[in-house]
Amino acid sequence: NAGVTQTPKFQVLKTGQSMTLQCAQDMNHNSMYWYRQDPGMGLRLIYYSASEGTTDKGEVPNGYNVSRLNKREFSLRLESAAPSQTSVYFCASSDRSGKNTGELFFGEGSRLTVL
Amino acid sequence: GEDVEQSLFLSVREGDSSVINCTYTDSSSTYLYWYKQEPGAGLQLLTYIFSNMDMKQDQRLTVLLNKKDKHLSLRIADTQTGDSAIYFCAESHAGNMLTFGGGTRLMVKP
Numbered sequence: 390n391a392g393v394t395q396t397p398k399f400q401v402l403k404t405g406q407s408m409t410l411q412c413a414q415d416m417n418h419n420s421m422y423w424y425r426q427d428p429g430m431g432l433r434l435i436y437y438s439a440s441e442g443t444t445d446k447g448e449v450p451n452g453y454n455v456s457r458l459n460k461r462e463f464s465l466r467l468e469s470a471a472p473s474q475t476s477v478y479f480c481a482s483s484d485r486s487g488k489n490t491g492e493l494f495f496g497e498g499s500r501l502t503v504l
Numbered sequence: 505g506e507d508v509e510q511s512l513f514l515s516v517r518e519g520d521s522s523v524i525n526c527t528y529t530d531s532s533s534t535y536l537y538w539y540k541q542e543p544g545a546g547l548q549l550l551t552y553i554f555s556n557m558d559m560k561q562d563q564r565l566t567v568l569l570n571k572k573d574k575h576l577s578l579r580i581a582d583t584q585t586g587d588s589a590i591y592f593c594a595e596s597h598a599g600n601m602l603t604f605g606g607g608t609r610l611m612v613k614p
Contacts, residue, residue, distance in 0.1 A: 430606055431607055497544075
C-alpha cells in the first residue's frame with residue numbers, strides 16, 4: 390500500500406506563476422484534505438473534500454483552488470503564486486464513517502518556495 | 505473558535521522521561537490525538553484517546569486527559585534519540601475535522 394502520495398516533493402516558483410499539487414490515496418477513503426505547515430503555526434486547513442463531488446473551504450483558502458477529480462485524487466492549485474504561499478503542503482485522507490477514530494493519513498509533503 | 509496550544513520546544517537527556525503538554529478549547533471534542541513528525545516526513549498518528557477516558561497507556565507512551573482543565577499530555581518513558589521529532593496535539597470537533605496545535609519539537613540529547 391502506497392497510502393497517500395503527493396507530487397511534486399519540491400517546487401520553486403516565481404511570483405505570479407501557477408502550479409498544481411497532486412495527491413492520490415489508495416485506501417478508499419471518503420475524505421481528503423490539504424493543509425499547509427508553517428513554522429510554529431502547526432497545520433492549517435486550506436480546503437477539504439468530505440466525499441467525492443464535494444469541496445469546502447478550510448481556515449486559509451484564499452489564493453487556492455481544489456478539485457476532487459475522483460475518489461482517489463484531490464488536487465490543489467495556486468493560480469498566481471505569492472511569496473506568502475511559501476510553505477510545506479500536506480495532503481491527507483481519512484475514513485469519516487462513524488465507526489472509526491477519524492485518523493488522518495498524511496502524504497510526505499510538498500515543499501513550495503515562491504520567489 | 506477552536507484553539508490548540510503547545511509549547512514550542514522540549515529538550516531531555518536520553519533515558520529520561522519526556523512530558524509534552526497541550527491545551528485545547530473545544531469541550532465537545534470526541535477524540536484527542538498525538539501525531540509525530542520526523543524530519544522531512546508527513547505526520548503519523550502516535551496515539552489517541554477517547555474523550556470519556558482520562559488515561560491511556562501504550563508501551564512507553566502514556567496519555568493523560570483532564571477534561572475539566574482541557575489539558576492533554578503525552579509522556580514518553582525512557583526517551584531515546586529516535587524519539588527526536590515534532591509532536592502535534594490535535595482535537596476532533598464538528599464533522600470530524602481536526603484542529604492541530606503548533607507542534608512541540610523534542611530534542612533528545614545522548
